[in-house]
Amino acid sequence: MQAGRVTRDLTPAQRIAWLRLIRTENIGPVTFRQLLNRFGSAEAALEALPDISAKAGRPMQAISQARAEDEVAGLDRYGARLVGQGEPGYPEHLLQISGAPPLLTLAGGERLDWRRTVGIVGARNASSAGVKMTRVLAGDLGASGYSVVSGLARGIDAAAHRASLETGTIAVLAGGFDRIYPEENIPLAHDILDNGGALLTEMPLGWEPRSRDFPRRNRLVSGLSLGVVVVEAAKRSGSLITARLALEQNRDVFAVPGSPLDPRAEGGNLLIQQGARLVTSAADIIEVVSSADPARHALFEPEWQPDEAAEQNEPAPDDRSKLLQALSTTPVDVDELIAQTGIAPQAMQILLLELDIGGQIEWSSGQLVALRYS
Amino acid sequence: MQAGRVTRDLTPAQRIAWLRLIRTENIGPVTFRQLLNRFGSAEAALEALPDISAKAGRPMQAISQARAEDEVAGLDRYGARLVGQGEPGYPEHLLQISGAPPLLTLAGGERLDWRRTVGIVGARNASSAGVKMTRVLAGDLGASGYSVVSGLARGIDAAAHRASLETGTIAVLAGGFDRIYPEENIPLAHDILDNGGALLTEMPLGWEPRSRDFPRRNRLVSGLSLGVVVVEAAKRSGSLITARLALEQNRDVFAVPGSPLDPRAEGGNLLIQQGARLVTSAADIIEVVSSADPARHALFEPEWQPDEAAEQNEPAPDDRSKLLQALSTTPVDVDELIAQTGIAPQAMQILLLELDIGGQIEWSSGQLVALRYS
Numbered sequence: 001m002q003a004g005r006v007t008r009d010l011t012p013a014q015r016i017a018w019l020r021l022i023r024t025e026n027i028g029p030v031t032f033r034q035l036l037n038r039f040g041s042a043e044a045a046l047e048a049l050p051d052i053s054a055k056a057g058r059p060m061q062a063i064s065q066a067r068a069e070d071e072v073a074g075l076d077r078y079g080a081r082l083v084g085q086g087e088p089g090y091p092e093h094l095l096q097i098s099g100a101p102p103l104l105t106l107a108g109g110e111r112l113d114w115r116r117t118v119g120i121v122g123a124r125n126a127s128s129a130g131v132k133m134t135r136v137l138a139g140d141l142g143a144s145g146y147s148v149v150s151g152l153a154r155g156i157d158a159a160a161h162r163a164s165l166e167t168g169t170i171a172v173l174a175g176g177f178d179r180i181y182p183e184e185n186i187p188l189a190h191d192i193l194d195n196g197g198a199l200l201t202e203m204p205l206g207w208e209p210r211s212r213d214f215p216r217r218n219r220l221v222s223g224l225s226l227g228v229v230v231v232e233a234a235k236r237s238g239s240l241i242t243a244r245l246a247l248e249q250n251r252d253v254f255a256v257p258g259s260p261l262d263p264r265a266e267g268g269n270l271l272i273q274q275g276a277r278l279v280t281s282a283a284d285i286i287e288v289v290s291s292a293d294p295a296r297h298a299l300f301e302p303e304w305q306p307d308e309a310a311e312q313n314e315p316a317p318d319d320r321s322k323l324l325q326a327l328s329t330t331p332v333d334v335d336e337l338i339a340q341t342g343i344a345p346q347a348m349q350i351l352l353l354e355l356d357i358g359g360q361i362e363w364s365s366g367q368l369v370a371l372r373y374s
Numbered sequence: 375m376q377a378g379r380v381t382r383d384l385t386p387a388q389r390i391a392w393l394r395l396i397r398t399e400n401i402g403p404v405t406f407r408q409l410l411n412r413f414g415s416a417e418a419a420l421e422a423l424p425d426i427s428a429k430a431g432r433p434m435q436a437i438s439q440a441r442a443e444d445e446v447a448g449l450d451r452y453g454a455r456l457v458g459q460g461e462p463g464y465p466e467h468l469l470q471i472s473g474a475p476p477l478l479t480l481a482g483g484e485r486l487d488w489r490r491t492v493g494i495v496g497a498r499n500a501s502s503a504g505v506k507m508t509r510v511l512a513g514d515l516g517a518s519g520y521s522v523v524s525g526l527a528r529g530i531d532a533a534a535h536r537a538s539l540e541t542g543t544i545a546v547l548a549g550g551f552d553r554i555y556p557e558e559n560i561p562l563a564h565d566i567l568d569n570g571g572a573l574l575t576e577m578p579l580g581w582e583p584r585s586r587d588f589p590r591r592n593r594l595v596s597g598l599s600l601g602v603v604v605v606e607a608a609k610r611s612g613s614l615i616t617a618r619l620a621l622e623q624n625r626d627v628f629a630v631p632g633s634p635l636d637p638r639a640e641g642g643n644l645l646i647q648q649g650a651r652l653v654t655s656a657a658d659i660i661e662v663v664s665s666a667d668p669a670r671h672a673l674f675e676p677e678w679q680p681d682e683a684a685e686q687n688e689p690a691p692d693d694r695s696k697l698l699q700a701l702s703t704t705p706v707d708v709d710e711l712i713a714q715t716g717i718a719p720q721a722m723q724i725l726l727l728e729l730d731i732g733g734q735i736e737w738s739s740g741q742l743v744a745l746r747y748s
Binding site for chain 2: 129132133256257258259260261262265266269272273277278279280281284
């Protein structure tokens with residue numbers, strides 16, 4: 001852990017309240033943080049939820065205490081634990097990314113180096129040359145003291161984990177802990193835990209990964225890493241999405257080149273043309289990441305601000321209708337909305353939070369907001 | 375030819391005088407220019423040569439009129455002509471490089487586009503994938519109106535010429551016109567001329583190329599080109615020398631990537647790591663060179679200044695010994711020599727020219743001068 005960073009354990013009751021809140025429909029990491037900032041605690045936010053969702057025209061409840069306790073008990077059986085943002089065991093690099101999960105489900109990894117980390121991603125239908133290159137890179141990174149992060153997919157991901165089993169490997173799942181995908185990698189997942197590696201996910205127990213969950217998972221692969229290496233990737237592929245996310249998170253992006261005659265080299269070559277660093281050996285990576293500090297270069301401030309909610313200016317009676325009038329399905333900047341409607345900034349924040357929880361708006365790029373297509 | 379550039383034909387007598395001067399021992403392109411600047415013409419420089427070389431302690435003669443006329447007659451039999459710097463047929467891009475040859479031996483190429491030119495170089499022991507990539511690049515560049523420049527070597531060079539035979543190709547020789555190397559490419563040389571392409575060299579008729587002549591040739595390949603593409607190259611190879619020369623000449627450098635597991639990709643990958651542009655198609659090259667203008671970006675002023683020699687300050691009687699005292703085998707800046715010895719700049723220039731012709735000094739990086747190891 002970084003010197004000077006304040007961490008504190010959640011109480012069991014707080015952890016259950018956090019879990020209930022984050023597992024509730026329409027509440028993602030950003031809304032979760034806004035709720036905690038406004039109401040001061042997850043418990044208070046849970047109490048307020050029926051009221052503020054009703055204001056947005058769509059009354060809703062958080063998931064029940066019993067369901068949350070069931071998940072905790074279930075995770076226990078898998079040897080997994082929940083770790084909250086701000087707790088000592090929460091991976092520090094993740095604090096620096098936009099939309100970091102408030103709660104992670106985590107197993108193993110107690111003695112891993114979570115700060116010296118390199119992500120390796122690539123094609124599921126990897127060539128034997130790609131697999132060999134991955135083995136060389138992951139093996140040499142491990143031998144140099146770096147933990148290897150990947151997504152437990154077929155091909156390059158699996159090769160990266162296998163080559164770093166003994167030196168430290170971190171697998172990020174797209175689904176629940178009991179829904180490892182692909183099934184053929186379940187034995188590899190066990191090997192990872194048996195060797196002191198880590199498995200983690202932000203998704204609930206029992207969650208079957210859908211296609212949209214993979215890019216979501218990828219932002220954690222890059223977010224956990226100082227830099228991300230793309231080994232083999234087609235021009236449109238999840239690996240390129242990971243590379244883009246890594247850039248947005250201000251991580252170093254590396255790519256292994258290949259012959260232009262090889263379709264599996266297209267993505268990597270394209271990344272290099274766009275500014276990724278060409279990699280031929282682990283030394284090329286270490287030279288760069290050894291001086292990388294994602295905290296210092298972070299584009300985003302740590303999102304979790306565990307201070308008490310400031311006094312709020314409640315919205316005026318007609319503010320909500322004014323705001324709905326001003327919104328459309330075209331994303332618009334919040335500052336522009338404030339200027340147009342004359343709604344006070346604090347009141348605007350409250351109204352948007354309510355509409356968000358009510359499922360009526362969606363955010364893009366942090367500061368742009370639009371009505372949801374219904 | 376560039377609008378506004380003044381060109382003029384040499385008279386037959388001037389051409390012979392130029393040839394005698396440049397074919398003389400110790401007189402390279404830079405010394406040639408200094409002599410013309412000082413004496414106003416090659417004829418005058420030839421007359422002065424015995425005297426100034428004697429001053430440097432090593433009396434010498436230019437090659438004879440008869441020998442020069444023999445070369446011209448010999449070139450005639452090969453259908454080749456001599457073209458001088460400043461003449462209309464002299465390739466314009468070459469005017470921008472340091473040490474451009476005063477005289478080129480040239481055959482064919484009358485209807486080539488000498489301004490839209492791309493060099494392609496690479497391994498002699500090319501792989502079939504490398505040859506295929508070269509065919510694709512040279513073919514597509516040709517189809518887009520670019521002339522392809524290369525060195526008529528085995529492997530990549532030959533593939534580049536063959537793929538651009540019909541659209542325009544320029545082969546630069548490392549030896550004399552009658553000493554094409556390797557011999558297996560003599561038929562290709564004939565094909566180039568038969569298809570309107572060009573063969574050129576700065577070396578005398580009958581000159582058998584030695585190993586040091588190949589890098590010398592390579593500076594003309596890059597100098598003739600808007601940009602140079604390296605297709606397959608080992609880590610220490612002539613192709614990398616060409617790339618370095620191209621950078622010094624402010625040309626764009628491109629490299630085709632390859633798997634780090636393939637030794638023939640090492641040079642290209644290294645170049646990309648050092649800043650060369652990664653190339654997967656001719657479009658990647660055209661995008662860059664279509665807006666390149668070597669004249670505008672030239673690091674060097676055109677070297678040939680056909681003005682009359684300015685009045686010279688002759689050196690004082692003891693200046694020569696002062697200068698020889700100050701010189702050593704460690705290269706030193708001319709300005710520093712002037713400051714140390716108190717010799718007037720004009721006199722310094724004359725003395726250095728004499729010592730140069732006398733074979734007593736050598737230049738490095740344009741402005742650094744040292745005693746030759748004897």
